[in-house]
Amino acid sequence: MKYKITVLPQNKIILADENSLLSHLLIENGFLVSSPCGGNGKCGKCKVKLINGDVYGAEMDENRMVKSCLARIKEDITVELTNDNKYKINLSNIEKVEPNGEYGVAVDIGTTTVLACLVDLKSGVVLKKATCFNPQDVFGSDVLSRITAAGNGNLLKLQALILNKIYEILNAFSEGGKIPLKKMTLAANTTMLHLFLGVDPTPMGAYPFTPVFTETRQISGEELGLNVHDIILLPSVSAYIGADITAGILATGIHKLKETALLVDIGTNGEIVLSHNGELYAASTAAGPAIEGASMQCGMSGVSGAINSVILEKGFLKYKTIYNTSAVGICGSGYVDLIALLLKENIIDEYGAFNYASDSVLTSKLNNDNFYLTDNVFLSRRDIAEFQLAKSAICAGIEALIHECNIDISQIDRVYLAGGMGYYINPDSAVTVGMLPPYLANKALSTENTAIEGAKKSLLDNISRQEICQIAHNTKTVELAFSEYFQKEYITSMPFRFEKN
Numbered sequence: 001m002k003y004k005i006t007v008l009p010q011n012k013i014i015l016a017d018e019n020s021l022l023s024h025l026l027i028e029n030g031f032l033v034s035s036p037c038g039g040n041g042k043c044g045k046c047k048v049k050l051i052n053g054d055v056y057g058a059e060m061d062e063n064r065m066v067k068s069c070l071a072r073i074k075e076d077i078t079v080e081l082t083n084d085n086k087y088k089i090n091l092s093n094i095e096k097v098e099p100n101g102e103y104g105v106a107v108d109i110g111t112t113t114v115l116a117c118l119v120d121l122k123s124g125v126v127l128k129k130a131t132c133f134n135p136q137d138v139f140g141s142d143v144l145s146r147i148t149a150a151g152n153g154n155l156l157k158l159q160a161l162i163l164n165k166i167y168e169i170l171n172a173f174s175e176g177g178k179i180p181l182k183k184m185t186l187a188a189n190t191t192m193l194h195l196f197l198g199v200d201p202t203p204m205g206a207y208p209f210t211p212v213f214t215e216t217r218q219i220s221g222e223e224l225g226l227n228v229h230d231i232i233l234l235p236s237v238s239a240y241i242g243a244d245i246t247a248g249i250l251a252t253g254i255h256k257l258k259e260t261a262l263l264v265d266i267g268t269n270g271e272i273v274l275s276h277n278g279e280l281y282a283a284s285t286a287a288g289p290a291i292e293g294a295s296m297q298c299g300m301s302g303v304s305g306a307i308n309s310v311i312l313e314k315g316f317l318k319y320k321t322i323y324n325t326s327a328v329g330i331c332g333s334g335y336v337d338l339i340a341l342l343l344k345e346n347i348i349d350e351y352g353a354f355n356y357a358s359d360s361v362l363t364s365k366l367n368n369d370n371f372y373l374t375d376n377v378f379l380s381r382r383d384i385a386e387f388q389l390a391k392s393a394i395c396a397g398i399e400a401l402i403h404e405c406n407i408d409i410s411q412i413d414r415v416y417l418a419g420g421m422g423y424y425i426n427p428d429s430a431v432t433v434g435m436l437p438p439y440l441a442n443k444a445l446s447t448e449n450t451a452i453e454g455a456k457k458s459l460l461d462n463i464s465r466q467e468i469c470q471i472a473h474n475t476k477t478v479e480l481a482f483s484e485y486f487q488k489e490y491i492t493s494m495p496f497r498f499e500k501n
Ligand code: FES
Pocket: 034, 035, 036, 037, 038, 039, 040, 041, 042, 043, 044, 045, 046, 047, 067, 068, 069, 070
């Protein structure tokens, strides 16, 4: 017997067998249901509102919300998708597009966030920007869950999800095809590049982590049904050092520096590059989605309404949001600032628990093991635990790479903070929360998204495209997965070490 699932607001009807999983039904029928924890029932991001009927396997809260990854069908139901807007594209028009110009597109496909720029190929000026969540997160928020999903027969679905989003972005940039787009350069991690082309990434899911390809690839947009003449996939180094990193090296120029420098790309995967005596070494560490807000209860990517900085001013908590709109959630740099502030105010202790006995004025914002910035935007105890995993992975990754390359931390002259949140992150807050080792406090510089900058550079001239191939060829991968030093540092970096002067 089939049951009827009515999905609002689309008012679409799906027929379902008894016992089938609600999240699977929704995803299979083209609805985007965020699933950062991969359907383990932990993150709560897949919740839908049960308007009518009942399910089993999932508890219903006081607002009739249920975790769709746990909910199984036992009768006709009506559900409402409440995070349907999550995957919408945020488009900013920066400069006027002239009808006779030559245009190209630089794209950074992150595991969590997609960023694209429409670029005037003659002047290099960015005319439009688009950003959105990567819709592949319906299959889990990290690279490994996407690889697993691809191996379980979802490769073409994963490809279609990202191609549809890129199609929408190109359509918006070209004003419905009126403005011809000459070429597109793509910086992304190695798994995202495989999924973009529909190439099976499963060999990268287990030792020896072998990608099918790392070299630069050029194809026509037509082959993928995209409205752009040529597509150039930038080169990667290895399974976990992708084209987003080679593009970052190109953009910052650390490969040409005489000084010893680090590039730290802070994202779902934390990648660290060390440039020392003309050599390039790179390592990656699985920081998890917390750093981009995806697995946090009020987390969101760096789009309009995201709280991206927090300070205490004259006894009042002040925050800024992206585009100064009203706060709807918190993005990565906002979490770094907020947790740093609460550590300084002794509201969070060494182990990440809330300290109700603190004499800070901010204790009034604690309630029920949540710290409230607004009535609806809060930091929970569970968020702090997720954040601790992420910041420890990045800090341990930095320490371990330096150690494995036989370099002392005192030799580091400069640190570039990169990634989608690199530009917004406050280096002092990053040190306070223990994401960066204290010695690097005065060496860290926030940079623009270096992956998109590198993609832009590669879009504009052939010399940069040759240079990035050279970078990919010369960068040595340092494997931290089996490094005992990394494991030890990861555990010891977990507690917050901030000490008030
Ligand atoms: S709780 Fe359902 S996907 Fe995380």
